[in-house]
Amino acid sequence: MNLDLDEVLKALSHPVRRDMLTWLKEPEKYFVEQDHPFEIGVCAGKFDQRSGLSQSTVSAHLATLQRAGLVTSRKVGQWNFFKRDEAAIAEFLRRLHEEL
Amino acid sequence: MNLDLDEVLKALSHPVRRDMLTWLKEPEKYFVEQDHPFEIGVCAGKFDQRSGLSQSTVSAHLATLQRAGLVTSRKVGQWNFFKRDEAAIAEFLRRLHEEL
Numbered sequence: 001m002n003l004d005l006d007e008v009l010k011a012l013s014h015p016v017r018r019d020m021l022t023w024l025k026e027p028e029k030y031f032v033e034q035d036h037p038f039e040i041g042v043c044a045g046k047f048d049q050r051s052g053l054s055q056s057t058v059s060a061h062l063a064t065l066q067r068a069g070l071v072t073s074r075k076v077g078q079w080n081f082f083k084r085d086e087a088a089i090a091e092f093l094r095r096l097h098e099e100l
Numbered sequence: 101m102n103l104d105l106d107e108v109l110k111a112l113s114h115p116v117r118r119d120m121l122t123w124l125k126e127p128e129k130y131f132v133e134q135d136h137p138f139e140i141g142v143c144a145g146k147f148d149q150r151s152g153l154s155q156s157t158v159s160a161h162l163a164t165l166q167r168a169g170l171v172t173s174r175k176v177g178q179w180n181f182f183k184r185d186e187a188a189i190a191e192f193l194r195r196l197h198e199e200l
Contacts, residue, residue, distance in 0.1 A: 005115075005118070006113050006114065006115055009109050009110075009112050009113035010109075010110070010113040012109050012196075012200075013106050013107075013109035013110040013113060014106065015105075015106060018105070018199055018200075021199075021200060022199065089200055093196070093197060093200065096112075096193070096196070097193060099118055099121075099122065100112075100118075100121060100189055100193065
């Protein structure tokens, strides 16, 4: 797995982005129901509702998480659905432990 | 312990600052001998030699690590000596694990 530790740490240094990862851990708890099952991911629009932030701000945060490799996305029709990349998150924690 | 997770993550997102923490783990291995024992910390000037960076750049990196709570410093005469704050680093890792 080719994580860039600098990029992951920067991505995690914003509290909203850490919140987003927390929400993605338990979508049923943090998001209102969506048409597609949460198994395929959480629709970007749900984050706007949940965070109260603008669509463009939310998009930028999700893009940062995705570039860092912490989430994956999947397009269904015109919508983007996001999921945590658990393997990447575990690998990041392992490497950080090792480095520190 | 009152760690600001945002600040710690930002401090760690620069590779030189992570290197500095690594060097502080084993001062005998990474730094040439200094007049004062490494137990009181590593003199700021040692980081200039080791990193090849300017004194002001090194000072700024050390200050960032200190503000984040990852290192402590102690003044002896005109010199500042730096040590890892192991309790803070452990607490940071614990909280990050918990959040992620």
